[in-house]
Amino acid sequence: MKNYPIAKSRRIRSTPYTSRIEKQGVTAYTVYNHMLLPAAFGSIEDSCNHLKKEVQVWDVAAERQVEIFGEDAAKLVQLMTCRDLSKSKIGRCYYCPIIDDNGNLVNDPVILKLAEDRWWISIADSDVIFFAKGLASGNKFNVQIFEPNVDIIAIQGPKSFSLMEKVFGKKINELKFFGFDYFDFRGVKHLIARSGWSKQGGFEVYVENTQSGLDLYDHFFEIGGEFNLKPGCPNLIERIESGLLSYGNDFDNNDNPFECGFDKYVNLDSEISFLGKEKLKKIKKDGIKRKLMGVLIDTNKINLTKSLKLKDDKGNIIGDLRSACYSPHFKKVIGIAMINEPYCRASVTGLLEIEGNSLAVKVCDLPFI
């Protein structure tokens, strides 16, 4: 497949770390929240293997924050998500589907509760800030909504715990999964969460002091040799194998949370009020007509640039393949697909026509691993 260069401009925002990752050998970008997000440092297979065994530092500044601050902050945040946040705690992260009036997904951020009246919505690739502003305006909520100056560095992989301990001391490893706290680096406090967009373990540093963040970035690579530290980025293979869904790829504003398997984050029985609640009750009662599933595809190579139809052997459409990659673990291509009823159950078989070939497809449950 031919490569096309990305035309850079102010609109496609650079991050504070861009010049560093370019020196370190980034080889492809994607655009995420109007910002450059590294997509590869050479082979994504090699990078996947490294991530599973060692530790990587990622420039994920493109995970932008929407800060909701003020008297009605908690009310606005709750209105936007179907997850019950009434018992949420300061110092915790919450994975929260954001839902519109139709019961469809707007985003699937991690929400950080910084204080009762101060929240960060750490967003996937859609402008949640304008959804929040529209809702706040229409409901006359007393809140301030803005994008704070936060540029996340992620530290991911099994050796992230040792690397982070070397920088921040033993206390960093007392953080529970999806907990966050403040840790000192050369006199500057950084919010650090035990989180990240891989299933290999790790942390995210929510850098507010840009210069200190750059110093920290450089420090990781100064001392990281003993942990075989490398630069990296969210890895297509690792995230599909782990069943980490991607807004815009696997689902979007045309899909509802039940279709995406987010059932445990949809708290319809609680007293809380949120957008689309009645719609979601009806969807649950009626039952969904399609669902995100895994697929195994009998080939060892794919380059998926848009969704492709999956068919049964009579030519009936059984679903849409939305993400795919070659998995060295399964030794075949794996993918995430929106599969229609009555096909959405494990072991259903189908076909994918691609570049003149007809490939055998098998539906399976998510996650793969």
Added chain:
Amino acid sequence: MKNYPIAKSRRIRSTPYTSRIEKQGVTAYTVYNHMLLPAAFGSIEDSCNHLKKEVQVWDVAAERQVEIFGEDAAKLVQLMTCRDLSKSKIGRCYYCPIIDDNGNLVNDPVILKLAEDRWWISIADSDVIFFAKGLASGNKFNVQIFEPNVDIIAIQGPKSFSLMEKVFGKKINELKFFGFDYFDFRGVKHLIARSGWSKQGGFEVYVENTQSGLDLYDHFFEIGGEFNLKPGCPNLIERIESGLLSYGNDFDNNDNPFECGFDKYVNLDSEISFLGKEKLKKIKKDGIKRKLMGVLIDTNKINLTKSLKLKDDKGNIIGDLRSACYSPHFKKVIGIAMINEPYCRASVTGLLEIEGNSLAVKVCDLPFI
């Protein structure tokens, strides 16, 4: 400067025309509204010269539409823009700054009035759909809001009028600037506006019937030889010379419409109510502290990937350079910059430090041509 390939995926949506423009020699992409937008077909200087003399067909499907339909559609559209639409007419396009509660810009779309209760917001690069959904929900408006299946083909350049007449007949040239109507191509009606993101004249075909749009695209190139038709895309040089502003590049949600020179689209004296009206009245009364201006830079080459500070000869910051390109017309680099008071007047001089060089900068009015 090193080129970095764009990592394609479903999230970075292809357009119906993507496979065609790749055969025709597109050489760079940008991402706009989560979609591929061609950024170059070879040299942008050559393309600029061609655009000014001949005619080009552009894949601008990334100019997505937000459809607002229903009883409260007009009310919602008016609420979002500071431009008075109370006397707007069906069949007309309106350039409308979209404003938030703080009086800052959310987008600068062209809005098409299809019917009293049906509007298309033809958006620049931000998710206006979620702003509209938030406002509609909070205000309990009776509207439907969605992204219709519309993929625009633009026909731009002085010979666009002859090319379009050959395809659609003489009637197409009765369209007034920013007017639109429906025209037949092989039995399919297409909404066509006399508009486009260049100052060289032309049309935009709002393709709803994808197959007919593809046939039309191919037909243009079958018959376009006599007009020296070439594929093209919004041209950085032409748009800066013409002072066509770009949301995300020249201004964003941190800027207000007076700072961007949109004064004539801010109708504060009308009876209409819109978001940020009181804030804008106060801004107008107090006076703005900075303004988008042109700059002429004494060099013949630049590759601007982010904003750069402009300084006076004492090192004081006079503004931010946000877009720039070499202009063959002016035989130097021209740019668009947010210039602070008291520097925002023509003939002020300054300096731009870039790659170790200190370049002379002269402030001027917009547009350049």
